[in-house]
Amino acid sequence: MTSLSTSARAVLAELTRRGRATRPQISQALGLSKPTVSTAMSELEELGLVREDGSVQGHTGRSALLWRIGEGAGHVLGVDVGVTRTRIHAHALSGERLLGVSRDVTSPASRSGTADLTASADAAGALLRETLPRLGDSGPLRQIVIALPTVVTDRDPAAASQSPEVHDMLKALSLPQAPLLLENNVNCAAVAEGNLGVAQGAAQFAYVQAGVRIGAALVLGGRLLRGASGWAGEVAHLPFPWDAGREPVPEGLERFLGAEDLLLRTAAAWPASEGEPPTSAEELFRRAGEGCPPAQRAVTEHATQVGRLVVAVVALLDPGLVVLGGGVGSNPLLVQGVQETLSTLSIPVEIRRSGLGATATVEGAAVLAREQALHRLIHA
Amino acid sequence: MTSLSTSARAVLAELTRRGRATRPQISQALGLSKPTVSTAMSELEELGLVREDGSVQGHTGRSALLWRIGEGAGHVLGVDVGVTRTRIHAHALSGERLLGVSRDVTSPASRSGTADLTASADAAGALLRETLPRLGDSGPLRQIVIALPTVVTDRDPAAASQSPEVHDMLKALSLPQAPLLLENNVNCAAVAEGNLGVAQGAAQFAYVQAGVRIGAALVLGGRLLRGASGWAGEVAHLPFPWDAGREPVPEGLERFLGAEDLLLRTAAAWPASEGEPPTSAEELFRRAGEGCPPAQRAVTEHATQVGRLVVAVVALLDPGLVVLGGGVGSNPLLVQGVQETLSTLSIPVEIRRSGLGATATVEGAAVLAREQALHRLIHA
DNA sequence: CCCACTTCGTTAGGTAAATGACCTAACTAA
DNA sequence: TTAGTTAGGTCATTTACCTAACGAAGTGGG
Numbered sequence: 055m056t057s058l059s060t061s062a063r064a065v066l067a068e069l070t071r072r073g074r075a076t077r078p079q080i081s082q083a084l085g086l087s088k089p090t091v092s093t094a095m096s097e098l099e100e101l102g103l104v105r106e107d108g109s110v111q112g113h114t115g116r117s118a119l120l121w122r123i124g125e126g127a128g129h130v131l132g133v134d135v136g137v138t139r140t141r142i143h144a145h146a147l148s149g150e151r152l153l154g155v156s157r158d159v160t161s162p163a164s165r166s167g168t169a170d171l172t173a174s175a176d177a178a179g180a181l182l183r184e185t186l187p188r189l190g191d192s193g194p195l196r197q198i199v200i201a202l203p204t205v206v207t208d209r210d211p212a213a214a215s216q217s218p219e220v221h222d223m224l225k226a227l228s229l230p231q232a233p234l235l236l237e238n239n240v241n242c243a244a245v246a247e248g249n250l251g252v253a254q255g256a257a258q259f260a261y262v263q264a265g266v267r268i269g270a271a272l273v274l275g276g277r278l279l280r281g282a283s284g285w286a287g288e289v290a291h292l293p294f295p296w297d298a299g300r301e302p303v304p305e306g307l308e309r310f311l312g313a314e315d316l317l318l319r320t321a322a323a324w325p326a327s328e329g330e331p332p333t334s335a336e337e338l339f340r341r342a343g344e345g346c347p348p349a350q351r352a353v354t355e356h357a358t359q360v361g362r363l364v365v366a367v368v369a370l371l372d373p374g375l376v377v378l379g380g381g382v383g384s385n386p387l388l389v390q391g392v393q394e395t396l397s398t399l400s401i402p403v404e405i406r407r408s409g410l411g412a413t414a415t416v417e418g419a420a421v422l423a424r425e426q427a428l429h430r431l432i433h434a
Numbered sequence: 435m436t437s438l439s440t441s442a443r444a445v446l447a448e449l450t451r452r453g454r455a456t457r458p459q460i461s462q463a464l465g466l467s468k469p470t471v472s473t474a475m476s477e478l479e480e481l482g483l484v485r486e487d488g489s490v491q492g493h494t495g496r497s498a499l500l501w502r503i504g505e506g507a508g509h510v511l512g513v514d515v516g517v518t519r520t521r522i523h524a525h526a527l528s529g530e531r532l533l534g535v536s537r538d539v540t541s542p543a544s545r546s547g548t549a550d551l552t553a554s555a556d557a558a559g560a561l562l563r564e565t566l567p568r569l570g571d572s573g574p575l576r577q578i579v580i581a582l583p584t585v586v587t588d589r590d591p592a593a594a595s596q597s598p599e600v601h602d603m604l605k606a607l608s609l610p611q612a613p614l615l616l617e618n619n620v621n622c623a624a625v626a627e628g629n630l631g632v633a634q635g636a637a638q639f640a641y642v643q644a645g646v647r648i649g650a651a652l653v654l655g656g657r658l659l660r661g662a663s664g665w666a667g668e669v670a671h672l673p674f675p676w677d678a679g680r681e682p683v684p685e686g687l688e689r690f691l692g693a694e695d696l697l698l699r700t701a702a703a704w705p706a707s708e709g710e711p712p713t714s715a716e717e718l719f720r721r722a723g724e725g726c727p728p729a730q731r732a733v734t735e736h737a738t739q740v741g742r743l744v745v746a747v748v749a750l751l752d753p754g755l756v757v758l759g760g761g762v763g764s765n766p767l768l769v770q771g772v773q774e775t776l777s778t779l780s781i782p783v784e785i786r787r788s789g790l791g792a793t794a795t796v797e798g799a800a801v802l803a804r805e806q807a808l809h810r811l812i813h814a
Numbered sequence: 815c816c817c818a819c820t821t822c823g824t825t826a827g828g829t830a831a832a833t834g835a836c837c838t839a840a841c842t843a844a
Numbered sequence: 845t846t847a848g849t850t851a852g853g854t855c856a857t858t859t860a861c862c863t864a865a866c867g868a869a870g871t872g873g874g
Contacts, residue, residue, distance in 0.1 A: 115850025281752025374662025
């Protein structure tokens with residue numbers, strides 16, 4: 055494919071930012087002359103990357119044609135290879151969602167909560183083979199991003215598949231031919247928050263996910279902070295408790311702030327007079343919301359602990375905004391407790407609760423795929 | 435001043451990176467033709483921004499002229515307004531140091547270790563007035579960066595001087611007319627490590643300073659991570675101890691990891707048989723190095739605590755490299771203990787000891803000033 | 815010392831991208 | 845209708861590069 059001219063790249067980038075725009079708007083935004091924008095737009099139209107889409111009326115003067123990313127620009131896939139459920143979203147390069155499907159992972163490992171990448175990939179692969187034919191003509195598939203519940207030390211699958219686990223997973227997925235990137239699932243969820251969720255428009259923010267597992271992600275100027283080898287945000291590996299007296303346990307924070315231990319601790323402190331202790335995080339939060347005292351105590355205590363993690367994140371990074379997500383983290387009862395813990399701190403910070411739910415990860419993967427595809431189109 | 439052409443900007447940037455270079459070298463590095471580089475260089479020479487500086491001989495063929503940033507490009511100032519000592523460094527835009535001076539702050543507050551910005555600024559202002567005349571003709575003063583031992587919520591002094599403390603400090607300094615930026619002192623020291631110290635060439639790294647006070651800074655791709663409002667790295671404000679049982683004290687980490695409390699704890703555990711306990715961090719480390727058991731125990735224990743802070747930084751950010759600095763942090767005995775604490779972690783990370791000493795802060799301020807001045811020259 | 819060879823730096827001529835100036839088309843308001 | 849305004853196209857011109865060619869200034873071999 056022949057390369058785009060400089061002005062065509064600029065026009066494509068601006069059109070991407072705006073979704074739909076007229077040539078005069080783009081001309082003004084980029085400081086390019088009208089002829090230049092027109093030539094560039096023709097070049098893009100010839101390649102099928104953009105097309106006319108209505109016009110702006112009601113203003114004085116001649117009405118301007120509206121332009122948008124066209125079907126020929128193609129589409130991308132976001133794939134969430136989750137422990138208990140896998141999800142696939144397809145997005146056009148224009149940003150609109152073409153389809154979103156999901157399927158349970160049924161394997162002994164997934165029921166016990168242990169990660170079994172190959173079992174998840176089998177389910178995702180089957181789902182993919184049923185789903186792709188439904189896409190019809192959406193242009194070329196330009197990028198796939200796979201969200202994984204593991205540390206992603208190398209986003210490039212060519213390098214990462216030297217690890218046998220990743221190699222087997224990719225084989226089970228049997229993906230169509232297209233550029234491919236791997237990404238951590240918490241990172242994906244954070245990207246979704248920044249693009250579609252409560253962190254829209256934030257220059258930077260931290261995302262703390264508390265559920266069965268615990269993790270964090272950092273977004274700076276729209277870009278993920280990945281660290282030197284992909285371990286950024288892997289707070290699960292923090293030793294805990296961090297105390298002058300007791301010896302900290304490696305990976306202790308994961309155990310302490312994960313949903314499993316929360317339920318165990320709650321059960322241990324449960325008075326016989328209140329009947330059976332809750333068996334899931336959802337139940338615990340429901341009963342706390344209904345006013346059950348031991349459930350409330352457990353939730354408050356847990357919120358304090360999560361709050362201390364958030365305090366550490368805030369003191370180190372000053373993100374200005376922290377989004378709480380995940381099955382436990384996105385609960386309204388938790389946010390209040392975290393906010394109280396933070397009130398001792400002199401650093402200004404806002405706490406928001408994620409509203410995206412369980413699809414956050416796959417949505418983020420699709421957003422990343424679209425960004426990557428556009429980046430390649432525009433900058434190469 | 436009339437604006438530079440695009441190619442002149444590129445040539446100036448490349449010359450800045452290389453220090454001295456010939457036109458053919460620049461031509462090859464930038465992919466520009468020889469005539470283009472020549473015209474761009476003439477443009478820069480006419481403005482006094484560059485000048486010839488010898489030639490390359492010994493190779494076959496005609497010898498090429500060497501070029502460098504010229505005196506007309508001007509100079510910059512880095513000012514460290516420290517608690518006990520203030521420092522001023524002047525650098526030419528070419529990078530060479532023009533002078534470096536320092537002076538003790540003599541005020542009741544500085545002796546007790548309390549920060550008194552105005553007293554420090556008085557000393558720095560007097561030093562500045564004696565120093566500037568010695569500069570001779572070094573071209574225009576293009577940028578001043580002031581390093582402060584406080585949180586810098588606004589680097590722009592016009593906005594920051596709304597705070598009466600900063601306003602008084604700037605008045606006491608009575609600076610010459612030039613663009614001015616404020617920066618946190620730990621951030622400055624980190625920049626120095628990245629440009630002149632042990633973190634040279636690192637794509638990203640964390641800097642942890644342990645001395646009288648405790649602080650951290652993060653450098654990503656040569657840029658400081660400042661946070662939403664300048665509080666990034668202010669770990670001193672972390673509540674401590676972070677323990678399920680005990681109630682954490684706000685600002686507790688500062689107290690716990692600072693030099694003062696280290697000496698108090700050491701004295702409390704000091705056996706009478708060993709004579710008087712050490713009265714300074716230097717003495718403590720010296721006696722530990724000489725094999726004195728209680729001093730060794732205190733240092734080991736302290737290294738473990740600093741190590742836990744480093745563990746938190748590494749788990750959250752995966753910097754790949756952590757530089758330990760400050761009066762306590764740069765001690766060889768400490769590094770070993772920190773490394774042992776880190777060995778429980780599965781994240782790959784290297785620990786290095788700062789070798790820059792007490793001038794790191796002012797050097798970093800000067801580097802930042804030069805970067806800022808070049809940035810303005812090249813991109814505006 | 816002379817001469818072949820290489821590289822530097824300048825001059826001349828050519829080209830692609832973007833511009834400004836100008837014109838026509840199309841729409842609104844009165 | 846008509847006046848005023850904005851969109852969109854055409855074209856000569858400018859800008860910012862490039863390649864080609866050549867003299868200048870070095871090196872090394874005979």
